[in-house]
Every structure is written in structure tokens, then in C-alpha cells.
Amino acid sequence: MDLPAPDRFPWWREQLAKATVPTVVSSPHAADFRAEVMLARMGPVDLSILTHPEARAVRTPALVRRSDPGVYGLCLVTANDVHLAQRDRECRVGPSDLLLYDTSQPYDARALPGPGARPGGMLVLQLPKDALPLPPQRLNRLLAHRMPAGTGMNAILAAYLTRVAAAIEKAEVTEQEAGRLGEVAFDLAVAALASQIDADDLLAPETRGQALLAQIEAFIEYNLGDPDLTPAAIAARHHISVSYLHKLFQPRDLTVGAWIRRRRVEHARADLTDPRLRSHSVQLIGARWGFRHAAHFSRAFRSVYGMPPSDYRRRV
Numbered sequence: 001m002d003l004p005a006p007d008r009f010p011w012w013r014e015q016l017a018k019a020t021v022p023t024v025v026s027s028p029h030a031a032d033f034r035a036e037v038m039l040a041r042m043g044p045v046d047l048s049i050l051t052h053p054e055a056r057a058v059r060t061p062a063l064v065r066r067s068d069p070g071v072y073g074l075c076l077v078t079a080n081d082v083h084l085a086q087r088d089r090e091c092r093v094g095p096s097d098l099l100l101y102d103t104s105q106p107y108d109a110r111a112l113p114g115p116g117a118r119p120g121g122m123l124v125l126q127l128p129k130d131a132l133p134l135p136p137q138r139l140n141r142l143l144a145h146r147m148p149a150g151t152g153m154n155a156i157l158a159a160y161l162t163r164v165a166a167a168i169e170k171a172e173v174t175e176q177e178a179g180r181l182g183e184v185a186f187d188l189a190v191a192a193l194a195s196q197i198d199a200d201d202l203l204a205p206e207t208r209g210q211a212l213l214a215q216i217e218a219f220i221e222y223n224l225g226d227p228d229l230t231p232a233a234i235a236a237r238h239h240i241s242v243s244y245l246h247k248l249f250q251p252r253d254l255t256v257g258a259w260i261r262r263r264r265v266e267h268a269r270a271d272l273t274d275p276r277l278r279s280h281s282v283q284l285i286g287a288r289w290g291f292r293h294a295a296h297f298s299r300a301f302r303s304v305y306g307m308p309p310s311d312y313r314r315r316v
Contacts, residue, residue, distance in 0.1 A: 005031065005033075006031075008032070008033040008034065008035070009033040012025070012033055012035050012037065012052070016037060018039065019039040019048040019050070019124070020103075021063075021068075021069060021073075021103045022059075022066070022067055023057040023058055023059045023063065024059075024063070025056065025057050025058075026055070026056050027053065027055040028054055029053040029055075033053065034053065035053065035119070036049075036050070036051040036052070037050050037051075037052075038169065040168045041178065041182075042178045042185060043179035043180070043181075043186075044128065044131060044182055044186045045125055045126060045182045045186050045189075047123060047124070047125055047161070047164065047165065047182075048123070048124040048126070049123055049168065050122050050123075050124065051119050051121045052119060052120055053111075053113070053119055053120065054110075054113040054120070055110070055111045055120075056108070056110045057108075057109045058107075058108050058109075059103070059105075060106055061106050064103070064104060064106060068103055068104050069103055070128065070129045070130065071103050071126045071129060072101070072103070072126070072129060072132070073100070073102075073124050073126055073127075074099075074100050074126075074127060075099040075100075075122045075123065075125075076122060076123040076162070077094060077095050077096070077120075077122050078095060078096075078122055078162075079114060079119065079120050080094075080095070080112055080113065080118065080120035081093065081112040081114075082099060082109065082110065082112065083109070083110040083112060084099055084101060084107060085108040085144060086101055086105055086106070086107035086108075086143045086144040087102075087140060087143050087144065090144055091144050091145055091146050092112075093146045096148070096149050096150065097146050097147065097148055097149060098146075098147040098148075098154055098158065099144075099145075099146065100142045100143055100145065100147070101144070102139075102140075104129075105143070125161065125185060125189055127189055127190075131186070132190060132193075133190065133203060133204060134199055134202060138197040138199060139193065139197065141197060142193065142196055142197065147192075153188065153192040153195045153211060153215075154195075154196075155218075156188060156192075156215060156218050157185075160184070160185065160188055160214065164181050184210060187206070187207045187210035188211060188214055190207050191207060191208070191214075209248060212238065212240075213248045213249070215238070216234060216238055219238070220234065220259070220260060224260070224263055224264050224267060224289055224290055225288055225289055226290060227290045227291070227292045229260060229290060231245055231246070231256040234256065264289040264300070265300050265301050265304045266304075268286060268289045268301065268309065269301070269305065269312070271288065272285060272312060272313045272316065273313070273316045282297075282313065286298075286301075286309065298310075
């Protein structure tokens with residue numbers, strides 16, 4: 001939406017209140033404020049996608065008393081730095097960091113300026129407090145606390161939110177799919193928070209299973225090029241039985257082996273259409289993604305795209 005300059009900042013304040021909670025918002029760029037906000041309702045959670053210049057949002061005690069949806073906001077910073085103060089604690093986080101805040105308590109959040117006037121950005125996942133199985137007194141330890149998203153469950157959650165946000169922005173998610181994506185996002189967020197406060201024992205079996213499945217999928221994605229990536233190897237790596245591994249994959253409507261083949265073929269298709277890889281033979285691209293034999297690669301590719309990889313490449 002392209003609004004006249006005087007209307008942009010008031011519109012942003014209104015949309016921000018709808019997407020998150022009411023706050024007192026200010027910005028040195030209020031006279032010519034260029035920002036974007038998108039809110040996705042995803043079953044048990046809401047996901048806000050924000051892009052904006054330098055700004056400040058203060059949640060005052062009066063606003064808390066007036067309106068409190070009772071949620072935690074779990075932010076994934078995507079551009080520039082963010083400063084948050086809450087409960088006599090403050091921190092500064094940067095891109096790829098996670099940050100938790102509580103709508104039931106006052107806070108002061110600042111999106112700091114980036115180099116070359118680059119706009120800031122974040123993804124905000126809103127988690128209903130009454131649905132969380134984690135003790136509030138323990139979660140309070142995480143408020144205004146930097147949580148790096150480079151490893152473990154934090155990394156899996158950050159990668160998942162990034163993929164979901166990209167699909168939402170491209171309008172590739174149906175209402176039914178959004179609900180399922182939100183359920184997975186909730187389970188991953190709970191698992192990530194629990195890992196920060198040593199509360200894994202409080203998770204429901206379904207949540208632990210979803211978190212384990214996400215870890216396994218990330219492991220598969222990272223090791224697709226290994227031709228020895230088999231269900232038995234995956235199960236051994238995660239200290240579970242092969243039968244339990246197959247049980248985890250039942251909701252995917254694909255066996256573990258079929259899932260691996262599908263992801264390998266999808267990556268190979270992307271390489272076949274990449275102009276930078278024109279000098280790479282079809283067989284080399286197949287080998288790059290774990291196909292030992294050209295005939296095996298050709299059969300797997302044909303089963304998904306209806307033609308051999310060499311024909312697909314020529315048509316593209």
C-alpha cells in the first residue's frame with residue numbers, strides 16, 4: 001500500500017497495534033515513514049512480518065492495564081539491531097538473534113538505525129500464555145535476554161520461521177496450511193524456550209516428537225549430498241529406532257527414504273536451472289545430491305517432474 005507521506009506513520013502505528021499490542025510509537029522518520037507490516041493468523045499463533053526504519057515502541061503500565069492479550073512475543077531479528085528493556089533488564093540483539101518479551105509487563109523496544117539507512121526488520125511470533133506448558137517464573141529469566149539462533153533448537157526455529165514468512169509473503173500458504181504451519185511453529189517455539197530454561201521434561205510427548213522431527217529434517221537437509229544417508233544412519237545418529245523414525249514421518253505421507261529422494265531431486269532441479277552451473281554435467285549434479293548412479297538419478301527425477309533431468313535442463 002502506497003500512502004501519502006503524512007499518512008504513513010499513523011497507518012504504521014495503527015497496523016503495529018493490530019499486529020502486536022498497543023504501544024506509544026515514535027520515530028525520527030515520522031515525516032516520511034516507509035515501512036511494511038504483514039500479519040498471518042496461523043492457528044494457535046500469529047506471525048507478524050515487519051520491515052521499518054529506526055523507531056521506538058514503549059508499552060506503558062497504563063496500556064498494559066487497558067489492553068493485555070496475554071501473550072509472549074518471540075522475535076527473530078532479520079535486519080539491523082534491536083534494543084529491549086523489560087523487568088529491570090536490557091539487551092541489544094542483532095540479526096539472527098531471538099528475543100522474548102511479555103505483553104503483560106511494560107517494556108521499551110527500539111529498532112536501531114542500520115548502515116546506509118538500511119531498514120530494520122523482524123519476525124514476531126505471538127504465543128498465548130495460557131497454552132504454554134512452561135512456568136512463567138522461569139520464562140521471566142528470558143525476557144530482554146539475547147538468544148543466539150546459530151545452533152540447536154533456536155537455529156531450527158529461526159530457519160522454520162524464515163521459510164514460513166517467505167511463503168506467506170509470496171501468498172503460497174492456504175488458510176488450512178497456515179493452521180498446520182502455526183501448530184508446528186508453536187511446538188518448535190516451546191521446545192526452543194524449554195531448552196533455554198532446562199525445562200524439556202515439561203514438554204508434552206507431541207511437542208517433543210515435533211521438535212525431534214524438526215531436528216531430523218534439518219539433519220537430512222544438511223546431509224543430502226551423502227549417498228550413505230539412510231533411515232538406519234539417521235535413526236542411529238538420533239538414538240532412536242528405525243521404526244520410531246518411520247512413525248515420526250507418517251504425517252508427511254512419505255517414507256523417510258522417499259522424503260530424502262524428493263529433497264535431493266528438488267535441489268538437483270534448482271541446480272539444473274542455475275546458469276552458473278551450466279558447465280556441470282547432469283551426472284555431476286546428481287552426484288552432488290547423493291545419487292551414486294546416473295540411471296538412479298534419472299529415474300528419481302522423472303518420477304517427480306515427468307522427464308529425464310537432461311530433457312528438463314534443455315527445456316528450461
